[in-house]
Amino acid sequence: MTRRPHPAALVAVVAVGVLAASGYGALAPLRDLAAATAEPPAAAALSDAPTSTPVAQATDAGPAPYARNDTLYDITALPLIDVRSVNPAVPVDDDPMGPVTSSLARPLGAGAPVFADPTGQPVGHLPRDHHYGGTTVPVVDAQADWVKVLLPGRQGVPPEGNGGQTVGWLRVADVELTTTPQYVEVHLAANTIDIVSAAGRERVSEQFAWGKPSTPTPTGRTFVMWTTVVPEFRYTQGHPMVYLGVQSPVMAGFDGGDVAVTAFHYYRAREGDTSFGCIYLDGPAVDRLAQLPAGTPVLIQP
Template identity: 30%
Template sequence: MTRTSTVRAASTALAAALLLTFGLTACTGQDTGTKPTATRSATPSAEAYEAPSAAQVALLPQAQYNAVIGGLLPYYESTIPKTADESYTISADAPLYGDDRTKPVARLAEKDFLGDPTVVVPVQFSGDWAMVMTPARQALPSATNGAAAAQSAAWIRRDLLTKKTSLEDHVVIAVGAQTVSIVGADGKTVKEFPAGVGAGGTPTPTGVIGYIQARYLDPAQDQTVHEINLTTLHSAAADEPYGGEDGGLIGVHYESTARGAVSHGCVRLDGDAVDAINKLPLGTIVQITA
């Protein structure tokens, strides 16, 4: 990551403090129970759109990694939409909406928890609106009989999005095969690596897509050489499987033991593999299959 020394120091300190408390490798998840069918409105309310003021937006709950916001949309899609081929940023905190697109339910911050520009990835466009994946939860597993969505989504105004970069490749995590692949836009596998996935009691979620939202080092967990890739995906089975406050996040990171069903739900890779993933741009789609 590139930033001035002052911002880098502040961001690194913030990340270390957050992760020392929360513990990224504690993330876990699975898909259990019957998933409801997500319905999406083809058009919003006929009422004219009236943008909330900055002060009104500031009062909304922030859709961040450890938030649970019921007004968000559970996102159960397992295939990658064509619209997820570009990443975006926002120039100010932006309101997020549910399917009616009339009353904002949350806000997406201009900067993420590291102080870097928040990366936004649309999965659907509808007129002046874009549906984007968010880094927050829509519901806790404990409130849904262990069947919470691993990924959430919301509607945002398209004119608030600024294109960042094209997303040519995506990552496929095959839990059963215990592999991680980099797949090109043509569907051909560019590279494939063996991986460590969630253990029996703390499985990795399957049948879902998310994206790489942040990347950083974490000295508190001896991650000082290979940056951690933090996805927007969460545990679908446990609120805080490791007892922290990280929201059961799913990360892709280095571990010396990177084979078999060995993790708390995160995906473990050796040094060469995680370095290859680290070369992909933020916003890269992560697809997890059974």
């Protein structure tokens, strides 16, 4: 169900790749985090969830609320969901251009069980803290006892598996909920990147490079997973890498690495479809995007 965009909710961002010469950005100590690239979907809309509460109740046109689940789970017995995880039980987003609310979720305690379906058993756990981020995630659907969120990690490894943006359900009782006042909207064809909030649109860039046809920039909804400066990536000239939660639909990894994460980053060539999926920006643009907190929604449109 698509709802009209809410200025305080979703962010659309185009990811930038891993590793210097090839235009990909690797996670610092992780070697070769490649930028995700997938044929761009359309824009995702934010829901009109009231900003006075972090969670929107089930909508009038939505399905009946899922039953509450108070079962105690040992999260140490559940697979970790993080940037490196490959978990066939975790769903790929079936509505990449769909809405999100203005809520962000972060696990309480050591972490929270993640459900592919609120009527089933948990398929993994999302930690509260992780070196590579991905633990503050945007809510794309909300009920009284459950929130559906975007997740780091992959369901499968390309080219055989689906490496697209993953989703899962968390119990409201297991998470800390906050609101976000802004989101990022990227338009590949128009070559524009905006930070959108209740105050309006802030144009961040009108000139950037994106993925080649063979390694396209992924489109759809994702989020800011982790932001860091990687001095050894000299091509960034000291500017931050802004990693997103989505990975490449066509690359298993990059330069010997086992991940293919997309990111925004600085690169000297910033025109046309020339990257491995990353978005190449100038210094001021990437520095501005680096100010956005973890979990900020990003919407990448074709």
